[in-house]
Amino acid sequence: MPVYHVRLAHSAIGFETREDEILLAAGLRQHLALPFGCQSGTCGSCRVRLVSGRVKYSNASGPKALSDAEIAAGYILMCQTQARSDLTLRLHQPETLEELRPRQWTAQAVAHRALSHDVIGLWVQLPPGESFRFLPGQYVDFLLNDGRRRSFSIASAETPEGILEFHLRVTPGGLFTHSIQDDGLERAPLSFEGPLGAFYLREESTRPALLMAGGTGFGPIQAMLERSFKNGQPRSFHLFWGARARRDLYLDSLVQEWTARHPNFHYTPVLSEPDADWTGERGLVHEALLRAYPTLAGYEVYMAGPPAMVHAGKQAFTAAGLDADHLHYDSFDYAFETWPALEKKPA
Ligand SMILES: Cc1cc2nc3c(=O)[nH]c(=O)nc-3n(C[C@H](O)[C@H](O)[C@H](O)COP(=O)(O)OP(=O)(O)OC[C@H]3O[C@@H](n4cnc5c(N)ncnc54)[C@H](O)[C@@H]3O)c2cc1C
Incomplete structure (x- = not known):
């Protein structure tokens, strides 16, 4: 059985993988702090860019979680692939990874x-x-x-x-x-x-950041914004928070306070089942974002929340010109019950 070497770009770290092994499972077996979520190819948390080498998808359906633009940019899903040669991978996460093990x-x-x-x-x-x-x-x-x-x-x-x-x-x-x-x-x-995970604010970026939250997807975005406000980051942030009704915007007053205090921060709440007196944006949150920003080249987008929202955003935003390298997301998938699933995956 061939064994291949996997090198992580911009790092001295590498690991070995057998030809019949899922890449993510091989890395975790060797105690690497790799990002992953659902382990079933739907959340996209384990996406990496394939810099060199060849991989094979272990299932017929291929990389369900990736948009066409991500595939074209060379992204693969580590939870669904096996090596067919030595590989170099570029992780979509901090280079301080080792410190944050x-x-x-x-x-x-x-x-x-x-x-x-x-x-x-x-x-x-x-x-x-x-x-x-x-x-x-x-x-x-x-x-x-x-x-x-x-x-x-x-x-x-x-x-x-x-x-x-x-x-x-x-x-x-x-x-x-x-x-x-x-x-x-x-x-x-x-x-x-x-x-x-690899969902974190790229503080070195100067691109205007568009943040899209669905429901409790607001949580990690609150953490990112609080850090940026504290650090006095001058770049602009525009939050689109999607929910069913006004009562679901559970920290709306806090966000309103941010808009009053930070001139570089803008906020658009979007309701899919609006209250009768609602005069704001309605419908799907990713569509509201695109109405405000029809062309996304030059922007950076962060999104967190329900899988359907994240999936729709990936496709629509990259189609609107967003570079896949500037799209960051956490898809709030339901827990995968059969943990650790990777060990049970057929070779
Ligand atoms: C990276 C990441 C970050 C997350 N962050 C947050 C967060 O900050 N806040 C938050 O609220 N959630 C978050 N989630 C989602 C959360 O982890 C899941 O919803 C989790 O399953 C909830 O755990 P639970 O034990 O309450 O419910 P569970 O016991 O997992 O089940 C919840 C209910 O949903 C049903 N259910 C299970 N699977 C499905 C399915 N596929 N479709 C429909 N119904 C289903 C179950 O039968 C049950 O009734 C995150 C998920 C990920 C992957």
Whole structure:
């Protein structure tokens, strides 16, 4: 069985992969901090640019999560491919990756409160003296007792007094988000792994940033914006926040405050099932963004929220001229129950 070498561009790191092995599984087996999410080819979190070499998709449907523009730019999904030669890959994540290597933490839930009829704010405290380094926009996996995981984005830019904030949409029957509503949760120990993911603000970029949130996709975007406001970044930011009705814009007043305080920040809420007296934007949030910015060459786009929104945004924005390298996203897919799925994938 041939074994190939995989080199990560701009890094001294590499790993070996057998021809019958899924690339992501091979990297994780060798303890690399690679980004991934659904492991089924739909979320796109594990996308990387193939700089050199050949890969084969292990399924007939190919890279479902990637837009045509991403495929044309050379992106592949590590959770769906096997090597057919030595490879060089360029990760879509910080070059400080090694410093931000995820690990397991035990923390305590210290507070939770309803932010809306179906969104809970959760505040989690790290053990005293521990310093959790992450990039605003990244997420963690909460580890449930039975070994299952649930991904949630960090909604705070920093950890004041070791506290992390999360915005959880409570889904009926949801294992994790439902347990959080119990009053007994306060001061309960919670284990999580993090920081994870490649959704973070590229602070070196000077491009105007368009931010698109669907529902609790606002959480990681709040973290990014708080960091930029604190650092006094001069670039412009325009947030489009999509929700069903006004009550779902669960921190609308905070965002209104930002618009009053930061001249480089603009905000457009978009409702798909608007209240009768709503005079603002209506319909799908990615369509509202395109009405305001029909041509996206020269912009950078960040989007987080429901998979359908992220999928629609990828296709529409790259078709409107957005360079795939300047499109960053986290798709809030439902948890993949059969963790760790990669080990069970057929060779
Ligand atoms: C990178 C990342 C970041 C995320 N960040 C956040 C965040 O900040 N905030 C947030 O609210 N969510 C976030 N999510 C989504 C969240 O992780 C999932 O919704 C998770 O499954 C919720 O866990 P739960 O235990 O509450 O519900 P689960 O136990 O996973 O199930 C929720 C309910 O949905 C049903 N369900 C399961 N799968 C499907 C499906 N495919 N289609 C329809 N219904 C289904 C289940 O039957 C159940 O009733 C994120 C996801 C990812 C991948």
